Amino acid sequence: MSQENDVLWVQQTLAGDPQAFGELVQRYERDVFNLTYRMLNNRGEAEDAAQEAFLRAYSNLDRYDQNRSFKTWLLSIASNHCIDRIRRRRLTWLSLEEPLPPHPALTSDIPGPEEATLSNEKSMLVQELLDELPADYRMAVVLRYWYDYSYAEIADMLDTTESAIKSRLFRARQALAKELEAKPVSSLNPAMEGS
């Protein structure tokens, strides 16, 4: 039913009704924002990236294959955009001309009411751990854990092979487990301890 509605809204948008696209934005704002936030680790940049992903989806809506999932298509646009941003960020860091960008933890992310959940210890710990991973490993982890995509689906979205995704996730888990090992026990959810 959800996919049927998506296709209907896509068709209405293609027929010249941009408000129908608003329904799609409303439905997927959380999915897209979560992905950009987990990837970029900065709420301001994540919002910009999520907006950009929706604008790109709108501009290229006629290229969307209506037999496939709209959510998957949208998330693959957001994924590629995040990877581009991370690459550009790295180039800026490498450039001696540019001033160094502030650490994500120091940027002015004024917490709003909706950030109450995010600012808890667990979420911050997850962001700290993810931030240590290379972008392609991080993307595999995000798509696997928050969106429950299979290896094949992730490979399709990131235009790579299933075995490459399997290997990235394996290495990412190893790295995260090592990072977690180095963290104080208090940073873990008490419910998880000893499980």
Place this chain on the structure above:
Amino acid sequence: MARDEQRNQQQMNEALDHSLSDEEMATLHARIAASDETAEQWDHLRQTDELLRTTPMAEAPVGFTDRVMAMIATMPLPGFAKKNPSVGIALGLLVAGLFTIPVFSVALLIILSVITNPGAILTFATALFHAAGYIISLITDIIGQIESRATGTPVLIALVTTMIPVTLLWGWVLWNLVGGARGLSRRSKS
């Protein structure tokens, strides 16, 4: 030894994906029970997995959809929105009709004539030849007229060669000033 550790880690990874059979799972548990180091590795992997699985999605900021839609309203129309399928289809049908109906009618007439009178094809070819000759002589006359006017009044050549590009340039500037097709359609709507 290193190969065993690698195999353990791979199996632990597969266990987290729930892709091990009961038998393989039992073997892994036996290996975990036999080694403190493996047991510790398994604990850390499980904790990581649990942490990731239980972390909720980040909520989009309030008013996100409105901001995206406001940006879309200021964007130039994408390719698909510029097309008007009903007008396109109507024009396509009209052009197809204009071209195909006479062609098919003539073809049908020829076929009927040939069936009834084989000499008609020769008459038709002669008529076609005459018509082509007439068109060629008409074009030659027009070119001749233009040539004589141009040599009689040299200003005409200068006017044509300057006025056409200047007019095109002004047309392009005005078109962009009104915002192209989108601007014109907005004006006509308002």
